[in-house]
Amino acid sequence: MKTIKIGGVPEHFNLAWYLTLKNGEYKQEGINLRWKDYFGGTGAMNKALRESEIDIAVILTEGIIKDIIDGNPSKIVQTFVKSPLIWGIHVAQNSDYNTIEDIRGTKAAISRYGSGSHLMAYINAENNDWNLEKDLNFEVIKNLDGAVKGLTDGDADYFMWEKFTTKPIVDNGVFRRIGNCPTPWPCFVIAIREEFLDTNLDDVKIILDIINNTTKEFKQIPSIDKTIANRYDQKLDDVREWLSLTEWSQELIDKKTIQTIQDKLYHLDIIPKKVDYKSLVYEIK
Structure with missing residues (x-):
């Protein structure tokens, strides 16, 4: 076989x-x-x-x-x-960020460079007329567990991942979702x-x-x-x-x-x- x-x-x-x-x-x-x-x-x-x-x-x-x-x-x-794919844009539950405009220029958690979470950060930035050179910063967190720790500890400010996969984390009060970004x-x-x-x-x-x-x-x-x-x-x-x-x-x-x-x-x-x-x-x- x-x-x-x-x-x-x-x-x-x-x-x-x-x-x-x-x-x-x-x-x-x-x-x-x-x-x-x-x-x-x-x-x-x-x-x-x-x-x-x-x-x-x-x-x-x-x-x-x-x-x-x-x-x-x-x-x-x-x-x-x-x-x-509907990407949810997430921040830590106790974060001061409430809108997509609030996270302009802050640090995005990404699983790795070249990943979906990395590429979609660019799509989201363009959708909102950000400066792609000045308004995008990244922190590599490897996976969803790494994102939970990274956002909770303040190592990164927001995280993009498939909306329904992260929904239990939102329901449990760990993340807040402040917006969505569908792939075109x-x-x-x-x-x-x-x-x-x-x-x-x-x-x-x-x-x-x-x-x-x-x-x-x-x-x-x-x-x-x-x-x-x-x-x-x-x-x-x-x-x-x-x-x-x-x-x-x-x-x-x-x-x-x-x-x-x-x-x-x-x-x-x-x-x-x-x-x-x-x-x-x-x-x-």
Whole structure:
């Protein structure tokens, strides 16, 4: 049985992977798919792809595009979640900051440079007409636990992370959310190391077929809202809101969307150049 390693964030977006693994669907096809949670998010997964620690990543679209342009030898093979990611903008509960304008020029907690929390800080800054050179400062905190400590201890002033993932921390009175910042594009894609793609294309097709069959029907799974609420410590109303806002995809990200993302990242000076569509994607036929 062939072992294939995959990584993603330990969040409700990826429950479909957990369900298909639990059901043994990959093993029935002779594939030992090994999932690894990446609490550090996109930056940590980009590093894992580069170092062949994983073969496949379910990863933020803008983060993998930046890293492929920066030399990550991987390709996007599919959009996984086509709806935007809603980033909550959080401060410590006892912070004096109450609006997005209040945090202009303060220090953003980020999991690592090149991560979603780093890139979206630029998107938020531009949305609010900040000076990108003077009004953005960063403190690397590694993960969500690091953000809780960093904001509570005053090492950083605000933190951007997926709204529903951080909702329990807000409900518990550790963070306050002072705003939201949706990604202006599909949020998650599936990326695969090129070297792995070259030699394991048939296995990749099987894996994608299995996960796509599940995401197509995901919202119709009996009591899926209760399953998510229990597994991810979420309130049922929050889960239902999240499900109403979230749409999965079984298609390759299109050329126009790739161009839009590159235009934005280039404008913000996050990427040094724009590349052609085929440099970033691999079309599986």
